Amino acid sequence: LKSPLITLLTDFGTQDYFVGAIKGVILSLNPNAQIVDITHDVPPQDIPAAAFNLLACYKDFPAATIHVAVVDPGVGSSRIPLMIECAGQFFVGPDNGIFSWICERERNWRAIHLHNEKFFRHPVSTTFHGRDVFAPVAAALSKGTPSSQLGAEVSDIVRLESLKTKKIDDGRIEGSVIYIDRFGNCITNLTREDLAASKAGAPAKLIVNGREITSFREFFADSGTDDEPFCVIGSAGFLEIAMKNSEAAAVLNVGRGDRVILMM
Amino acid sequence: LKSPLITLLTDFGTQDYFVGAIKGVILSLNPNAQIVDITHDVPPQDIPAAAFNLLACYKDFPAATIHVAVVDPGVGSSRIPLMIECAGQFFVGPDNGIFSWICERERNWRAIHLHNEKFFRHPVSTTFHGRDVFAPVAAALSKGTPSSQLGAEVSDIVRLESLKTKKIDDGRIEGSVIYIDRFGNCITNLTREDLAASKAGAPAKLIVNGREITSFREFFADSGTDDEPFCVIGSAGFLEIAMKNSEAAAVLNVGRGDRVILMM
Amino acid sequence: LKSPLITLLTDFGTQDYFVGAIKGVILSLNPNAQIVDITHDVPPQDIPAAAFNLLACYKDFPAATIHVAVVDPGVGSSRIPLMIECAGQFFVGPDNGIFSWICERERNWRAIHLHNEKFFRHPVSTTFHGRDVFAPVAAALSKGTPSSQLGAEVSDIVRLESLKTKKIDDGRIEGSVIYIDRFGNCITNLTREDLAASKAGAPAKLIVNGREITSFREFFADSGTDDEPFCVIGSAGFLEIAMKNSEAAAVLNVGRGDRVILMM
Numbered sequence: 050l051k052s053p054l055i056t057l058l059t060d061f062g063t064q065d066y067f068v069g070a071i072k073g074v075i076l077s078l079n080p081n082a083q084i085v086d087i088t089h090d091v092p093p094q095d096i097p098a099a100a101f102n103l104l105a106c107y108k109d110f111p112a113a114t115i116h117v118a119v120v121d122p123g124v125g126s127s128r129i130p131l132m133i134e135c136a137g138q139f140f141v142g143p144d145n146g147i148f149s150w151i152c153e154r155e156r157n158w159r160a161i162h163l164h165n166e167k168f169f170r171h172p173v174s175t176t177f178h179g180r181d182v183f184a185p186v187a188a189a190l191s192k193g194t195p196s197s198q199l200g201a202e203v204s205d206i207v208r209l210e211s212l213k214t215k216k217i218d219d220g221r222i223e224g225s226v227i228y229i230d231r232f233g234n235c236i237t238n239l240t241r242e243d244l245a246a247s248k249a250g251a252p253a254k255l256i257v258n259g260r261e262i263t264s265f266r267e268f269f270a271d272s273g274t275d276d277e278p279f280c281v282i283g284s285a286g287f288l289e290i291a292m293k294n295s296e297a298a299a300v301l302n303v304g305r306g307d308r309v310i311l312m313m
Numbered sequence: 314l315k316s317p318l319i320t321l322l323t324d325f326g327t328q329d330y331f332v333g334a335i336k337g338v339i340l341s342l343n344p345n346a347q348i349v350d351i352t353h354d355v356p357p358q359d360i361p362a363a364a365f366n367l368l369a370c371y372k373d374f375p376a377a378t379i380h381v382a383v384v385d386p387g388v389g390s391s392r393i394p395l396m397i398e399c400a401g402q403f404f405v406g407p408d409n410g411i412f413s414w415i416c417e418r419e420r421n422w423r424a425i426h427l428h429n430e431k432f433f434r435h436p437v438s439t440t441f442h443g444r445d446v447f448a449p450v451a452a453a454l455s456k457g458t459p460s461s462q463l464g465a466e467v468s469d470i471v472r473l474e475s476l477k478t479k480k481i482d483d484g485r486i487e488g489s490v491i492y493i494d495r496f497g498n499c500i501t502n503l504t505r506e507d508l509a510a511s512k513a514g515a516p517a518k519l520i521v522n523g524r525e526i527t528s529f530r531e532f533f534a535d536s537g538t539d540d541e542p543f544c545v546i547g548s549a550g551f552l553e554i555a556m557k558n559s560e561a562a563a564v565l566n567v568g569r570g571d572r573v574i575l576m577m
Numbered sequence: 578l579k580s581p582l583i584t585l586l587t588d589f590g591t592q593d594y595f596v597g598a599i600k601g602v603i604l605s606l607n608p609n610a611q612i613v614d615i616t617h618d619v620p621p622q623d624i625p626a627a628a629f630n631l632l633a634c635y636k637d638f639p640a641a642t643i644h645v646a647v648v649d650p651g652v653g654s655s656r657i658p659l660m661i662e663c664a665g666q667f668f669v670g671p672d673n674g675i676f677s678w679i680c681e682r683e684r685n686w687r688a689i690h691l692h693n694e695k696f697f698r699h700p701v702s703t704t705f706h707g708r709d710v711f712a713p714v715a716a717a718l719s720k721g722t723p724s725s726q727l728g729a730e731v732s733d734i735v736r737l738e739s740l741k742t743k744k745i746d747d748g749r750i751e752g753s754v755i756y757i758d759r760f761g762n763c764i765t766n767l768t769r770e771d772l773a774a775s776k777a778g779a780p781a782k783l784i785v786n787g788r789e790i791t792s793f794r795e796f797f798a799d800s801g802t803d804d805e806p807f808c809v810i811g812s813a814g815f816l817e818i819a820m821k822n823s824e825a826a827a828v829l830n831v832g833r834g835d836r837v838i839l840m841m
Contacts, residue, residue, distance in 0.1 A: 333630070
């Protein structure tokens with residue numbers, strides 16, 4: 050019998066007791082749960098960064114995995130706690146857009162407002178729903194509690210700005226930088242499909258921050274000088290702007306949200 | 314059959330092999346042990362920070378959990394290695410105060426001087442008792458070794474300064490900042506009981522570093538301007554000084570050990 | 578039945594989804610695998626740092642442990658993916674020297690070029706072999722796949738500079754700093770055997786960066802002033818240059834690769 054898998058993705062950092070408390074609560078309720086950290090180093094309150102990282106890896110986990118994602122600037126306010134069933138997995142966290150890119154991609158999903166306090170840790174603190182709401186609900190799910198017992202279905206969820214790129218005209222597609230990773234790579238929302246839409250079968254260039262990038266490579270260690278930025282389809286399936294031995298984001302002075310134009 | 318649970322809390326950081334070695338030793342001795350990291354990012358040699366973080370989450374773990382806490386500036390010197398039974402759990406680490414706040418809260422506890430070297434990893438290095446003493450003893454405990462075999466009972470332990478607050482007069486309670494967390498929240502040793510002791514049912518203000526804080530909120534996202542510090546009972550059960558989108562510790566220039574006065 | 582143990586050691590950091598993706602892939606293929614993080618905070622592309630940390634702890638893990646080590650600046654290029662059987666354990670990663678110090682110490686080892694793409698995650702990205710090559714191969718190994726199915730034996734591997742020290746003359750042994758740890762301790766390649774080679778049974782001094790260190794201690798908390806650097810045999814079995822409450826590397830301005838001379 051395999052152990053139910055619960056992943057954690059938060060902005061709690063690893064310096065304090067927060068993550069330990071969440072794991073303690075889960076293992077107190079279900080000693081057979083297997084807990085995997087995705088990351089706890091999401092920049093504080095950065096919902097899009099959390100959304101991107103979960104989007105980039107949820108498909109690598111087995112069916113029935115329970116993903117707990119807690120980047121929750123609105124904790125204690127009126128934002129509702131949510132459970133989403135989607136892609137054969139479960140997603141537990143605040144209704145603030147953290148799961149919206151996954152729902153946008155998968156299309157078929159069902160959301161439950163977690164209002165059955167019977168499954169919470171009591172007393173519920175006003176500041177730490179990761180421990181008091183989301184952890185115990187995830188533990189309940191991992192023990193087979195039907196989602197219908199956890200709350201009532203809701204028809205829509207809070208959404209982040211769409212990941213869709215925009216066709217400006219036959220020669221140009223507009224996208225944006227959606228994430229900067231540890232290596233300074235700038236991940237855009239452009240995909241292999243956008244590249245394939247180019248007439249010549251390969252794009253001419255990418256424009257970012259007034260700079261033209263004309264090198265489209267297959268991998269990081271490909272030929273080319275160290276100080277030349279290049280484009281590559283990264284491991285999350287998106288076009289990334291990278292440099293061989295430098296941080297492209299710093300060198301190009303590119304930040305999240307910056308516009309990029311793919312020229313055919 | 315559930316796996317025995319062993320938590321780790323150290324100042325070893327996550328950059329070096331230290332934590333890996335500890336886990337290897339535990340799993341070599343007991344492959345069924347389930348290991349949970351509380352944190353390895355305690356500031357180097359900061360015993361009170363370790364003590365606070367363990368205090369804040371040990372109750373979230375199930376009965377019989379074995380907590381290994383190694384912040385150990387005196388490693389290799391005459392400080393003794395300790396095992397404490399308390400609150401239905403086990404605590405393994407150096408006798409330097411790291412467990413004293415838990416003992417202060419629980420009152421009932423029993424301490425064993427770990428002197429039976431049969432349970433150590435040999436040769437015992439002089440610099441890394443986390444791997445050579447505490448990890449193998451925790452593994453032995455997790456396999457059911459009676460604590461009486463591990464060493465002899467001791468009557469007292471090294472203690473950190475008490476967490477008790479001080480009633481100055483009918484209108485004032487004195488406490489101090491005992492921890493600053495990742496978000497810059499200043500956790501004090503004042504509790505809900507101290508607040509309840511106020512005549513009006515709610516305190517008038519908290520004074521810290523010459524500044525008066527008059528806002529007492531229920532949660533972080535509560536109404537109020539962003540640049541106004543406020544007090545809230547945090548998730549560890551202590552009164553915290555916080556700000557909505559800033560680090561209170563930096564803005565107020567407050568550090569650990571700073572005195573706070575609760576005015577009724 | 579105990580779970581097969583897989584360790585991870587990478588330079589992926591803990592901020593992004595990379596480590597989560599690797600764990601998801603492993604647990605999708607083998608839900609019974611037990612995954613242990615050694616570290617993900619190796620400085621980016623720093624192969625010797627990865628090699629040192631694995632060398633310092635692999636012996637603490639049980640027989641048949643599968644170590645996945647991915648610091649891989651040449652990902653996507655012609656460097657081959659490797660599996661090494663050595664010391665009763667398995668080592669999976671790129672052929673770039675990351676395992677060479679272990680092979681140098683153990684002498685008996687066997688290396689397999691992982692070219693059977695049947696065991697890879699498809700499509701294989703050009704940028705993330707940790708997820709697409711090394712993780713699924715490790716999962717296959719953990720399920721008992723014979724190494725002969727994974728690829729063909731190779732006769733040699735890429736090697737880092739040897740860890741051997743050099744006897745200059747009867748009175749002097751030359752070594753170098755091979756690692757700086759979190760505490761600023763400077764780990765050299767000198768061992769207890771080098772110390773034992775001294776005529777008097779104890780060395781006279783160590784010279785590093787023009788400075789003479791004459792204090793050889795048994796442990797960190799030993800007597801001596803705080804601002805005096807000293808030598809100690811550290812927990813990895815090598816001579817370290819340390820200071821009691823300071824970072825020796827910073828104070829002495831010592832970096833990796835710096836030459837040290839042990840004077841008898």
